[in-house]
Amino acid sequence: MKNVIDLTVLYVEDSNLLRSSVAHILQKKVSTVFIAENGKLGLEAFRQRRPDVVITDIGMPVMDGIEMLKRIREEEPKIPTIVTTTFEDTRYLLAAIEIGVDFY
Numbered sequence: 001m002k003n004v005i006d007l008t009v010l011y012v013e014d015s016n017l018l019r020s021s022v023a024h025i026l027q028k029k030v031s032t033v034f035i036a037e038n039g040k041l042g043l044e045a046f047r048q049r050r051p052d053v054v055i056t057d058i059g060m061p062v063m064d065g066i067e068m069l070k071r072i073r074e075e076e077p078k079i080p081t082i083v084t085t086t087f088e089d090t091r092y093l094l095a096a097i098e099i100g101v102d103f104y
Helices: 016-029 039-049 065-075 090-098
Strands: 005-012 030-036 053-056 081-083
Touching (some): 005 016, 005 039, 030 039, 039 065, 053 065, 065 081
Parallel strands (some): 053 081
16 A cells, blocks of 8 residues: 555544544555444553554544543553544533643
């Protein structure tokens, strides 16, 4: 594959369509993509796989992205994290800042 970055990414998204589409794009750009459909499964995948980067949605069933990232940060404070969301609520942005999200 051409121009593939040697990077493992955990992508957590509850929307099947969005998860499939974004994972497909990521697989063309990075060496390994792990996917999960909610924060609980994302946290489990993180613990098992130890990816280089975590990309997550905020609003998900079982465990939201903010809670998942908070727990991940407790275990791995320096992991780069990216939040993708359609929420415009400033409390989500403030919560993301509080836990040290790298990009929102």
